Amino acid sequence: DSGVTQTPKHLIxxxxxxxxxxxxxxxxxxxxxxxxxxxxQGLQFLIQYYNGEERAKGNILERFSAQQFPDLHSExxxxxxxxxxxxxxxxxxxxxxxxxxxxxxxxxxxxxVL
Amino acid sequence: AQKITQTQPGMFVQEKEAVTLDCxxxxxxxxxxxxxxxxxxxxxxxxxxxxGSYDEQNATxxxxxxxxxxxxxxxxxxxxxxxxxxxxxxxxxxxxxxxxTGKLIFGQGTTLQVKP
Numbered sequence: 001d002s003g004v005t006q007t008p009k010h011l012i013x014x015x016x017x018x019x020x021x022x023x024x025x026x027x028x029x030x031x032x033x034x035x036x037x038x039x040x041q042g043l044q045f046l047i048q049y050y051n052g053e054e055r056a057k058g059n060i061l062e063r064f065s066a067q068q069f070p071d072l073h074s075e076x077x078x079x080x081x082x083x084x085x086x087x088x089x090x091x092x093x094x095x096x097x098x099x100x101x102x103x104x105x106x107x108x109x110x111x112x113v114l
Numbered sequence: 115a116q117k118i119t120q121t122q123p124g125m126f127v128q129e130k131e132a133v134t135l136d137c138x139x140x141x142x143x144x145x146x147x148x149x150x151x152x153x154x155x156x157x158x159x160x161x162x163x164x165x166g167s168y169d170e171q172n173a174t175x176x177x178x179x180x181x182x183x184x185x186x187x188x189x190x191x192x193x194x195x196x197x198x199x200x201x202x203x204x205x206x207x208x209x210x211x212x213x214x215t216g217k218l219i220f221g222q223g224t225t226l227q228v229k230p
Contacts, residue, residue: 002158002160002161031216033216033217033218035218042220042222042223043205043207043218043220045217045218045219048216048217050216055216056216056217058217088157090159092159092218094216097216098211098216099145099146099147099166099167099209099210099211099216100147100164100166101147101209101216102149102161102164103149103161103209103216103218104161105151105158105159105160105161106158107157107158108157108158108159110157
């Protein structure tokens with residue numbers, strides 16, 4: 001158990017809908033990262049927050065948004081869902097944001113868009 | 115440009131034998147970290163081992179060791195005494211400086227199957 005929690009574990013929804021994925025980092029970790037894992041794209045970085053502030057953006061679609069709350073938990077919002085958004089979404093956390101900081105991953109949320 | 119390359123899509127190893135999973139990387143930074151993660155069929159990503167670019171000794175964590183060859187830009191994972199539970203997908207990842215961009219860049223992964 002990495003100490004990072006994600007809910008829900010599975011999510012099945014229809015095209016055009018909006019969903020929210022939730023992540024609680026390990027106790028004491030200030031950095032939260034979101035990644036998407038799909039068969040065709042592999043593991044892709046989406047976005048990073050550090051202590052409530054957005055710090056880096058990767059290949060995140062405009063239909064997707066995220067935030068980190070004062071209690072450090074984070075939410076990833078996916079809207080106008082398309083079939084291609086079906087993927088495993090991971091949240092990870094680390095104590096800091098330096099290159100030596102290990103990122104610990106949550107169990108992931110498996111999103112299926114029908 | 116591909117920054118992390120794992121050239122072995124799939125590997126087989128006999129139980130109790132050692133196996134090496136290859137990883138090469140590309141960066142112009144002097145400061146970077148290299149990580150290996152394990153993803154079993156259940157889907158979670160499990161951190162295995164870390165090597166910093168300035169570390170002079172190869173990292174070891176139990177049965178896992180990292181064969182770090184900086185000049186060749188390779189960071190191969192060695193698993194000794196393979197167990198059936200080692201069957202999984204293994205990802206090599208890199209994290210570059212500078213600060214404020216903490217993303218991990220992942221390779222495509224290597225599927226390891228341990229045979230009894």
